[in-house]
Amino acid sequence: MRTRFDSELETLYVSMIKMGSLSEEALSALHDALTGNGRSRLDSIAAISHQIDEKEREIEALCLRLLLKRQPVARDLRTISSAMKMVVDIERIGDNAGDISEIIPFISNDELPARIGLDRMCGEVTDMVVGAIDAFVHSDTEKAQAVLSSDDIVDNSFVNAKEMITTMIREGDKDAAEAPDLLMIAKYFERMGDHAASLARWVLNAFDASGDWLNNPVQVK
Amino acid sequence: MTIIETKDLDLWYGSMQALKKINLSMEEKSITALIGPSGCGKSTFLRTLNRMNDLVPGVRIEGQVIYNGEDIFSPKVDVNGLRYEVGMVFQKPNPFMMSIYDNIAYGPRTHGIKSKVKLDEIVEKALVDASLFDEVKDRLRKSALGLSGGQQQRLCIARALAVQPKVLLMDEPTSALDPISTAKIEELAMSLCDRYTIIIVTHNMQQALRIAHKTAFFLLGEVIEYDTTERIFSNPSDSRTEDYVTGRFG
Ligand SMILES: Nc1ncnc2c1ncn2[C@@H]1O[C@H](COP(=O)(O)OP(=O)(O)OP(=O)(O)O)[C@@H](O)[C@H]1O
Ligand SMILES: [Mg+2]
Numbered sequence: 001m002r003t004r005f006d007s008e009l010e011t012l013y014v015s016m017i018k019m020g021s022l023s024e025e026a027l028s029a030l031h032d033a034l035t036g037n038g039r040s041r042l043d044s045i046a047a048i049s050h051q052i053d054e055k056e057r058e059i060e061a062l063c064l065r066l067l068l069k070r071q072p073v074a075r076d077l078r079t080i081s082s083a084m085k086m087v088v089d090i091e092r093i094g095d096n097a098g099d100i101s102e103i104i105p106f107i108s109n110d111e112l113p114a115r116i117g118l119d120r121m122c123g124e125v126t127d128m129v130v131g132a133i134d135a136f137v138h139s140d141t142e143k144a145q146a147v148l149s150s151d152d153i154v155d156n157s158f159v160n161a162k163e164m165i166t167t168m169i170r171e172g173d174k175d176a177a178e179a180p181d182l183l184m185i186a187k188y189f190e191r192m193g194d195h196a197a198s199l200a201r202w203v204l205n206a207f208d209a210s211g212d213w214l215n216n217p218v219q220v221k
Numbered sequence: 222m223t224i225i226e227t228k229d230l231d232l233w234y235g236s237m238q239a240l241k242k243i244n245l246s247m248e249e250k251s252i253t254a255l256i257g258p259s260g261c262g263k264s265t266f267l268r269t270l271n272r273m274n275d276l277v278p279g280v281r282i283e284g285q286v287i288y289n290g291e292d293i294f295s296p297k298v299d300v301n302g303l304r305y306e307v308g309m310v311f312q313k314p315n316p317f318m319m320s321i322y323d324n325i326a327y328g329p330r331t332h333g334i335k336s337k338v339k340l341d342e343i344v345e346k347a348l349v350d351a352s353l354f355d356e357v358k359d360r361l362r363k364s365a366l367g368l369s370g371g372q373q374q375r376l377c378i379a380r381a382l383a384v385q386p387k388v389l390l391m392d393e394p395t396s397a398l399d400p401i402s403t404a405k406i407e408e409l410a411m412s413l414c415d416r417y418t419i420i421i422v423t424h425n426m427q428q429a430l431r432i433a434h435k436t437a438f439f440l441l442g443e444v445i446e447y448d449t450t451e452r453i454f455s456n457p458s459d460s461r462t463e464d465y466v467t468g469r470f471g
Binding site: 002005071072073074075076077078209211212213214 | 430455457462469
């Protein structure tokens, strides 16, 4: 029956996956730079962030067109409206990746980030983003719930990083001058974790049948 | 407050069961939409509420329809009185072959009202309530068949209102109308629902969304889900409801 509409939704899913893998690519470039595997890929992040912006506009336009033409209800409406909110979070994640890529070159000791766990934070955030997009595409509320819970892991990593950075400053570590940059990177990752958690909440908002879709819009902490 | 409630309502046409254990309660002064695929029993259900199915040969009904606290199938009930209180508007406008005025005065006259002054008053009020008065006030004595389809449908609503019903049953009242006439009927239904209870069958999902407080989804003679319209069209609890409202079957 409604094959045309279903293939339009398929297009939406494919675009969401593409947007998600762009942010994954940016995070992977950051990961390389943070583990001392070379900073050559950092330059690509600005371009990726730009592509993410374009994808956001493209997906928003697709969603608006679907709202107009299909006047979706129920599951279709929930899917499309969640997608429109999710692209905003993914776009922010892209921006944050861009912000971090601009700070890293100022860190002279390239072993430092790994020492305070920034590479691990990067991996944790990557898992959350990938998991949330996957949960969206497969309407998988359990997976979304798991992504939501792992926000605590990122928050913990941030607290740990902050403590280590504070200790560096207090003890007059030879790299103490790098502390503000390191703290900013940790903070950006923590923000990315929040956006990834928000992605997961939009998935739950769309597909958790027990939820009150209209009256419980997702709260970003 | 509940004005009509059905309890385990079953209906058979001969050996074919068209309604199965329907338990629905309709709020007074609200609009309830009945949706569902063709042949699922919406019209049958609607016609049962004012005993119009009594006229169909071979019909058998079990269970109860409680209207104002009383079972409408009880022998005490005056069926004609019931049909005045629970009026019906059909899919195809069906004005009588008489003047606009006489169409509306017909019900009150059979009620025994003879005074011209009184009838004039009733006719005008019904036409005003049905948002038709301004369009027809200069041709009340002309044939009702000269009206447009949308006007004829509002005339049928005026005719139903003239006998002071409590409940208006509407079976796809706009399916034969253009978008403007449809919008007028929808506006009308929403303005009437502070005084009347409206139960409307519609195949137009957007119409149910626009006007109904609650919506019941029928499938194969059963009510699958009955909830606020917002809930039915945003986050229904039964996957069959979701499949139907999103156009995956039906
Ligand atoms: N007078 C009748 N005699 C025998 N069977 C009938 C009669 N009226 C309806 N039916 C049958 O009862 C079932 C329900 O019909 P009904 O008209 O109530 O469906 P509906 O939901 O109003 O459909 P539609 O959306 O097409 O108007 C159908 O299978 C229909 O064929
Ligand atoms: Mg019908």
